[in-house]
Amino acid sequence: MDMFIESIPFLFRRMINLEELTLQLSVIMGTVFIDGTHIYNNILIHLQQLRIFNFCICTDLRIDHLVHHLSKYDIQRTFSNAIYQDVDCMVQYGCNRAVCHVFSLPFIFDYIGYVGNTFPSIVFIHVRRLFVCDLVPFEHEFFIRIASCFPLLEHLNIYNIGPQLKVSTKLKSDNSQMNSIVKYSHLIWLELECVHIDYVEQFLNETKTHLPSLTRLTIYYSVLCNVTENFTRYITRRNCIKVNQLNLVVGIIERSKDFNVYFPLL
Known part of the structure; x- marks a missing residue:
């Protein structure tokens, strides 16, 4: 953060x-959230011609x-008089870290992590490209x-070691959203490296998720074997069949007839 305070104003005083300015910036291990006040005092005040x-x-x-x-409301209030365009933000707290995004709308960048x-609808x-992480479990909803708000997503990386909440059969039958299949039409690369096994089930089970374009999968081999029942489970085969790059975090592929049926392109 000190580097931001010192370097950014010097840079923009020369411009x-x-x-027109397009800026994507990550500040790691800062001391305060960068908000509307910081952006105005360190950037906008020096760029009087900026449109x-x-x-x-x-x-x-x-x-x-x-x-x-x-809170998100606290951050948004700092933009009230600083930037004359639509702005949104996300604030997330973990066990020992906090992450805040502030961004202009419409969002024009190809990556967000x-x-x-909790994210804006x-x-x-x-x-x-999208990286999702949370201490709170990710449920089907x-x-x-994600599929609705990121319709052209090609690369999804998930970090969540918390198991999904188990819902009763009655709730599943009464909740149409729980029964709906999530479709990621453009998703090419799925990373399931740091996840609870429930999320592998969530994405490989075709009754929950449809991945018609998936060609690259990052996963633990033991977890893959578990969820696919050693490559014999029918409802997890469809989402694997187009994969031509299998990135194993730990483990070595043990080829078998069932494995080759699951991954005919490997």
């Missing part, structure tokens, strides 16, 4: 005639650096929202 400003700024800091746990259960039409 006083700039009329178009597209930005996405992520601050990742340790919680013990925070005096107060700021550290998205948790807007369409990120340009995003192709979360992945429905």
